[in-house]
């Protein structure tokens with residue numbers, strides 16, 4: 278089953294945020310001044326339950342064509358009993374891939390359970406190899422070693438590991454080459470993410486973006502690179518390999534090089550709102566239909582209608598947009 282949106286894009290990739298809470302306060306995502314002790318995080322009964330998530334994911338797979346599921350947050354491992362949800366979702370026929378994005382801090386505790394539950398891959402975020410820089414970025418003084426321990430725990434548990442590094446000018450561009458060298462040696466693919474204007478709280482300015490082209494130039498000077506073909510249509514990261522090796526890096530350049538025409542993702546926030554674009558102003562409430570007595574057919578036809586109406590292409594329009602529109606926060610939909 279396949280449903281196409283207004284720009285003829287299918288839905289393949291469902292990203293599920295399971296909590297809006299996080300044990301970090303990354304400056305570009307959940308700045309501590311805003312996400313303080315009084316911040317109104319979602320309450321338990323506002324979150325979609327594991328049963329609701331299982332039902333809605335099954336409908337997305339059966340009726341709309343989703344094949345890949347990614348669990349995110351906030352910090353997904355802050356959600357109680359998360360491996361139980363992974364077991365439920367990985368058992369849905371038609372889910373070909375199930376992955377998670379995490380800050381890695383809780384992986385030493387959960388990696389084996391997650392793998393046993395059916396998780397295949399993790400993307401672990403790390404923006405610097407220096408404690409001082411990293412501690413400032415994560416807003417909690419968490420050490421680099423904490424995340425490296427999480428990376429090792431995931432690899433030892435048999436999970437495929439990729440590393441995500443957000444690059445922001447003035448924050449960590451000097452860490453690009455050391456991170457590239459370090460993870461090349463360690464044998465994990467490193468992906469550089471341009472600082473994006475998600476949400477309204479991270480004071481984003483175009484001047485703060487350290488563009489993909491520059492990242493490639495920096496690495497190329499020290500370790501020559503060559504481009505490689507995408508793994509599949511719609512792959513978000515542009516891939517490069519160190520010449521003469523099989524080792525590669527990826528670049529996710531939502532700002533300098535938009536990829537909306539092949540965007541096949543939908544995002545579900547922890548409180549059950551469906552966002553058809555990372556930069557959407559408004560989510561569509563799925564929780565109310567899930568908690569009413571609608572049949573599976575009725576819920577899935579509602580989901581299809583939402584996808585069919587989709588015409589988002591924010592990154593391609595960014596430069597034409599003059600008004601500063603309200604957008605959903607990253608910690609609500611998880612990137």
Ligand code: SAM
Pocket residue numbers: 299305306349350351352353378379380400401402441442443470471472473474475479607608610611612
């Ligand atoms: N807490 C988990 C983590 O940090 O991996 C999952 C959620 S986090 C919102 C998902 C990814 O989005 C992380 O790799 C994070 O670095 C990235 N991210 C957050 N805010 C961003 C921004 N403004 N621009 C680019 N990437 C961002």
Ligand code: SF4
Pocket residue numbers: 299300301302303306307350351352380402607608
């Ligand atoms: Fe938390 Fe991830 Fe956002 Fe950092 S990027 S504050 S770890 S949700």
Ligand code: SF4
Pocket residue numbers: 531536537538540541553554555556589590591592593
């Ligand atoms: Fe997809 Fe929206 Fe990002 Fe474009 S801006 S690639 S439509 S999420």
